[in-house]
Amino acid sequence: MTSSPSRPFDESARRIKSALPAGRHLVVIGSTSFHGPDSHQLCTAIGSALAPHTELTAVTGGMEGVQATFSRSFAKARLQSGSAVNLFHLLPAGMPACRKGVTLSAGTDFFERREILGRIGDICLVIEGGPGTQHEATVAAACEIPLLPLGRSGGYARTLYSQMTAPPFADKADWTLLNDHNAPLQSIVDAVVRLTLALMSP
Numbered sequence: 001m002t003s004s005p006s007r008p009f010d011e012s013a014r015r016i017k018s019a020l021p022a023g024r025h026l027v028v029i030g031s032t033s034f035h036g037p038d039s040h041q042l043c044t045a046i047g048s049a050l051a052p053h054t055e056l057t058a059v060t061g062g063m064e065g066v067q068a069t070f071s072r073s074f075a076k077a078r079l080q081s082g083s084a085v086n087l088f089h090l091l092p093a094g095m096p097a098c099r100k101g102v103t104l105s106a107g108t109d110f111f112e113r114r115e116i117l118g119r120i121g122d123i124c125l126v127i128e129g130g131p132g133t134q135h136e137a138t139v140a141a142a143c144e145i146p147l148l149p150l151g152r153s154g155g156y157a158r159t160l161y162s163q164m165t166a167p168p169f170a171d172k173a174d175w176t177l178l179n180d181h182n183a184p185l186q187s188i189v190d191a192v193v194r195l196t197l198a199l200m201s202p
Helices: 005-017 039-050 066-081 110-117 133-143 155-163 172-177 185-199
Strands: 024-030 056-060 085-090 102-105 123-127 146-152
Touching: 005 110, 024 066, 024 085, 024 133, 039 056, 039 085, 039 123, 039 185, 066 085, 085 185, 110 133, 123 133, 123 185, 133 146, 133 155, 133 185, 146 155, 146 185, 172 185
Parallel strands: 024 056, 024 123, 056 085, 085 102, 123 146
Antiparallel strands: none
C-alpha cells in the first residue's frame, strides 16, 4: 500500500501523543464486524483484563466491531474500579465523537487517520482485520512499534501472525497461544495480557 510523504503524519502523531496521558499507549485495531466465532468474546474479555493495568492508555480508530467492543469493556471496567478511563479514539476531522472515551481529530480522511494511528502506540494489538487494519499495522511496523496479532481470530491478524516470530522478551508459549484454536478462551486472554505488558516494558 502506497503511503503519502510521512513528515506531516509524523508531526500529527507527535501532536496527538502529547495530548495523551503519560504512560504506555496500546493501540487496538481490527475488523469493523466480527467473523471469528469467539472474536466478540475475546475483545470483551481482553478489554476487561487489561483495564486494571492503569499504566496503559488505550487508543483506537473509533470504529465498530473490534475497536468498539474492546472500548466498551475497557471503559466499563475502568469506571467500575474508579480509575481514570484513559481511552482515546482517533477519527478524521468533522466526524462525530465516540460514546466512550475522548475523540481526537486525526487527518482529513480515513487514509490519513490510518497513517497517524499507526504511529501512536507503544504496542499494537491486532484482532481480525482487513485492508485498513493491514495499512495501520504496516505503518506501525515501519515505525518499529511491536505488533501483537491474535492469529486465532482470523483475517489480517492470522496473516500477520504467520509472517512473524515471537519478539524478544515475549514468552514463546504465550506467543503460540495467540494462534491456538483449541485453547480455552481465558488462556488466550491471559496470554494477551502477559504479552502486552512484556512488550510494553521500558
